Amino acid sequence: xxxxxxxxxxxxxxxxxxxxxxxxxxxxxxxxxxxxxxxxxxxxxxxxxxxxxxxxxxxxxxxxxxxxxxxxxxxxxxxxxxxxxxxxxxxxxxxxxxxxxxxxxxxxxxxxxxxxxxxxxxxxxxxxxxxxxxxxxxxxxxxxxxxxxxxxxxxxxxxxxxxxxxxxxxxxxxxxxxxxxxxxxxxxxxxxxxxxxxxxxxxxxxxxxxxxxxxxxxxxxxxxxxxxxxxxxxxxxxxxxxxxxxxxxxxxxxxxxxxxxxxxxxxxxxxxxxxxxxxxxxxxxxxxxxxxxxxxxxxxxxxxxxxxxxxxxxxxxxxxxxxxxxxxxxxxxxxxxxxxxxxxxxxxxxxxxxxxxxxxxxxxxxxxxxxxxxxxxxxxxxxxxxxxxxxxxxxxxxxxxxxxxxxxxxxxxxxxxxxxxxxxxxxxxxxxxxxxxxxxxxxxxxxxxxxxxxxxxxxxxxxxxxxxxxxxxxxxxxxxxxxxxxxxxxxxxxxxxxxxxxxxxxxxxxxxxxxxxxxxxxxxxxxxxxxxxxxxxxxxxxxxxxxxxxxxxxxxxxxxxxxxxxxxxxxxxxxxxxxxxxxxxxxxxxxxxxxxxxxxxxxxxxxxxxxxxxxxx
DNA sequence: GCAAAGTGTCATGGT
DNA sequence: CGACCATGACACTTT
Numbered sequence: 001x002x003x004x005x006x007x008x009x010x011x012x013x014x015x016x017x018x019x020x021x022x023x024x025x026x027x028x029x030x031x032x033x034x035x036x037x038x039x040x041x042x043x044x045x046x047x048x049x050x051x052x053x054x055x056x057x058x059x060x061x062x063x064x065x066x067x068x069x070x071x072x073x074x075x076x077x078x079x080x081x082x083x084x085x086x087x088x089x090x091x092x093x094x095x096x097x098x099x100x101x102x103x104x105x106x107x108x109x110x111x112x113x114x115x116x117x118x119x120x121x122x123x124x125x126x127x128x129x130x131x132x133x134x135x136x137x138x139x140x141x142x143x144x145x146x147x148x149x150x151x152x153x154x155x156x157x158x159x160x161x162x163x164x165x166x167x168x169x170x171x172x173x174x175x176x177x178x179x180x181x182x183x184x185x186x187x188x189x190x191x192x193x194x195x196x197x198x199x200x201x202x203x204x205x206x207x208x209x210x211x212x213x214x215x216x217x218x219x220x221x222x223x224x225x226x227x228x229x230x231x232x233x234x235x236x237x238x239x240x241x242x243x244x245x246x247x248x249x250x251x252x253x254x255x256x257x258x259x260x261x262x263x264x265x266x267x268x269x270x271x272x273x274x275x276x277x278x279x280x281x282x283x284x285x286x287x288x289x290x291x292x293x294x295x296x297x298x299x300x301x302x303x304x305x306x307x308x309x310x311x312x313x314x315x316x317x318x319x320x321x322x323x324x325x326x327x328x329x330x331x332x333x334x335x336x337x338x339x340x341x342x343x344x345x346x347x348x349x350x351x352x353x354x355x356x357x358x359x360x361x362x363x364x365x366x367x368x369x370x371x372x373x374x375x376x377x378x379x380x381x382x383x384x385x386x387x388x389x390x391x392x393x394x395x396x397x398x399x400x401x402x403x404x405x406x407x408x409x410x411x412x413x414x415x416x417x418x419x420x421x422x423x424x425x426x427x428x429x430x431x432x433x434x435x436x437x438x439x440x441x442x443x444x445x446x447x448x449x450x451x452x453x454x455x456x457x458x459x460x461x462x463x464x465x466x467x468x469x470x471x472x473x474x475x476x477x478x479x480x481x482x483x484x485x486x487x488x489x490x491x492x493x494x495x496x497x498x499x500x501x502x503x504x505x506x507x508x509x510x511x512x513x514x515x516x517x518x519x520x521x522x523x524x525x526x527x528x529x530x531x532x533x534x535x536x537x538x539x540x541x542x543x544x545x546x547x548x549x550x551x552x553x554x555x556x557x558x559x560x561x562x563x564x565x566x567x568x569x570x571x572x573x574x575x576x577x578x579x580x581x582x583x584x585x586x587x588x589x590x591x592x593x594x595x596x597x598x599x600x601x602x603x604x605x606x607x608x609x610x611x612x613x614x615x616x617x
Numbered sequence: 618g619c620a621a622a623g624t625g626t627c628a629t630g631g632t
Numbered sequence: 633c634g635a636c637c638a639t640g641a642c643a644c645t646t647t
Contacts, residue, residue: 462625484635514625516637521624523638623646632637 463507470500472507479504480511574599 464476472479473494482490491504571589574582582599591597 510626512636513627513638517625517639519637520639621647623644625642625644627640627642629639629641630637631639632635 463510466503467507470503472496472500472504474504476507476511479507480515 461476466472467474467476467479474490478490479487487508491501496504567589568584571584571587572581574587574589576582585602587599587601589597590600
């Protein structure tokens with residue numbers, strides 16, 4: 001509040017400081033500033049009202065634009081999607097609208113989350129004030145993330161499986177909270193393997209779109225492909241693919257993620273609100289995130305060539321945006337699809353670059369993105385080379401860059417030096433187990449969101465990541481838990497290559513072994529608990545027996561005493577013929593089995609005497 | 618930073 | 633013989 005108040009109030013800085021000091025003192029006493037400052041509250045109200053008015057105006061503008069855009073769109077009755085009407089007479093005309101179109105398509109055409117366009121806009125406006133939208137670079141970056149979506153259009157026919165990648169079946173998606181969705185998005189972005197696969201598959205399409213690349217031809221990483229931006233001249237029908245509406249839509253579901261901001265930014269552009277960021281910033285913002293590249297490439301071609309030489313003013317007017325619009329009209333908004341498209345798109349943008357990313361060719365896994373582990377037998381190569389966990393984390397971190405507002409560093413690192421990347425790759429190879437953050441230079445950037453990464457990693461098991469990377473059309477759960485027959489049947493129904501089969505079987509083996517290990521440990525723990533219980537019970541039993549024994553001993557002792565006293569008593573009553581008592585030292589009383597008692601002399605003659613001294617008690 | 622607990626994985630042997 | 637399970641051992645992660 002304080003920050004916002006300052007500009008409004010016409011008070012000198014000194015006064016403000018003084019007020020703040022006094023206010024803090026009051027606060028320390030448990031009072032709030034508003035309590036004392038009525039004018040302050042009034043000003044706040046005014047501010048709020050002002051903001052609301054601004055928002056209303058903005059929303060109104062947006063609605064008008066939306067209408068205008070909708071007018072430009074046709075509703076495809078078959079697919080229910082919004083399709084752009086016949087291309088505008090001149091490419092320049094659409095320059096301002098493309099973004100809007102995408103928005104419309106996203107919100108109106110395929111509103112899966114049940115929010116109306118206006119609601120979304122309002123939410124966005126509330127969450128990300130327009131002013132911030134222009135300044136918030138990360139936001140812009142995020143918006144670009146989805147760009148690769150067009151890939152599906154350009155994808156080679158050899159990848160029929162792509163649309164049905166395991167990603168889609170993910171049951172978690174619908175239940176995800178905004179945070180989870182963000183994480184999921186991160187996961188998607190962080191699947192180098194998937195990227196690589198897609199890149200390889202997309203190689204064919206590279207030829208179609210040859211974008212001028214500022215980077216040296218050495219750039220072999222598929223990720224870099226994003227950076228090259230298409231020339232304005234190149235921006236044509238192909239560009240339609242650049243901005244996948246699904247991606248934007250998917251992003252809509254991630255309030256925390258950049259998308260909202262991006263939308264804001266887009267709207268801001270559409271409205272031609274003053275955007276203070278320069279082309280350089282713009283480029284930097286987007287560069288950090290490879291995935292974003294496609295969209296950005298289309299958005300700001302200068303980023304590549306001029307490397308930020310162009311001014312912002314140029315950007316909005318450039319036809320480059322057109323592709324997005326058209327693309328936004330493309331169908332499908334499922335999150336999974338977005339992923340696929342994102343991945344697939346990479347190659348397109350790369351087109352200008354010679355990416356030797358073919359699966360087997362150079363070393364795909366060495367590519368910056370890395371670790372493409374295409375065709376690896378999980379057990380053999382996966383762990384050492386790919387270290388899935390690290391990879392994913394690596395990517396997640398990379399993408400985190402997008403969300404880092406002020407971080408331009410990543411862009412630089414990415415753009416730069418292929419050599420550096422190669423070094424990183426070598427590092428990776430040498431130290432496969434090292435954490436990605438340490439491996440990749442760009443990861444050194446300030447964007448260390450360990451928490452996010454951890455949770456994200458936790459959420460997606462290694463095998464799940466691998467399966468996604470290789471586009472296994474089954475869920476890990478199915479792979480592991482299906483009965484053998486069903487499992488084999490399932491495999492037979494899909495044509496999987498050797499790598500995929502190996503991975504599936506490894507996943508099944510590992511999954512079952514994991515369960516077995518869990519059961520084993522559980523049993524072990526249960527056994528331990530049981531043994532501890534037995535131990536306790538045995539200890540109790542021992543104590544009880546000891547107590548019993550001691551009791552018995554005491555009883556025995558007492559009885560012996562009683563017997564002894566009784567013996568003496570009986571002995572004292574005995575008299576010989578002369579009336580004399582017997583000495584206990586010379587005689588003893590003994591009882592036979594038949595119950596008769598004898599007075600037995602302790603000497604050898606006792607037997608004789610015994611008979612004579614028979615007593616009848 | 619370290620130790621303990623937890624977890625995933627592999628190798629091995631048994632069913 | 634293959635699939636599965638149980639378990640010790642190891643490496644790594646989490647607490």
